[in-house]
Amino acid sequence: MPSFANPFQGNVKGKMSNAELMQALRLDIASELEAIFLYDAHYLATDDPAAKAVLGDIRDEEKAHVGELITLMRYLDPKEADSFFHGENEVKEMLEELGMSDSDSEKAINHRVGSLKED
Numbered sequence: 857m858p859s860f861a862n863p864f865q866g867n868v869k870g871k872m873s874n875a876e877l878m879q880a881l882r883l884d885i886a887s888e889l890e891a892i893f894l895y896d897a898h899y900l901a902t903d904d905p906a907a908k909a910v911l912g913d914i915r916d917e918e919k920a921h922v923g924e925l926i927t928l929m930r931y932l933d934p935k936e937a938d939s940f941f942h943g944e945n946e947v948k949e950m951l952e953e954l955g956m957s958d959s960d961s962e963k964a965i966n967h968r969v970g971s972l973k974e975d
Contacts, residue, residue: 874932881932885925891918 872880895915899908930937951957 878929878933878936881925881929885922888918888921888925891915892922 868880892915895911895918899911899915902908902911926940930940
């Protein structure tokens with residue numbers, strides 16, 4: 857949630873080490889994920905085409921920010937990047953065991969169940 861009540865909340869005293877920056881980037885990613893959740897909830901809760909277009913665009917920009925931050929983390933700490941890749945490979949192995957491919961997972965991601973609208 858926003859911390860606007862404290863005008864010094866985002867200030868950092870001095871330069872951060874890479875380890876400190878990694879901690880800050882994790883918090884930044886959490887904030888981006890929260891923003892995605894909120895924009896998507898608002899997107900799903902309206903039928904107004906202009907609102908849907910704007911909210912959907914903003915939500916998708918936040919998703920790009922997550923990718924940018926993760927890429928920066930991979931640069932700053934290659935060991936942590938190995939953990940990301942390890943997790944990615946675990947999921948790919950599970951999908952293979954289930955007889956699914958990456959293209960199958962794309963179909964599953966685009967599949968929706970139910971609606972927020974009442975009939």
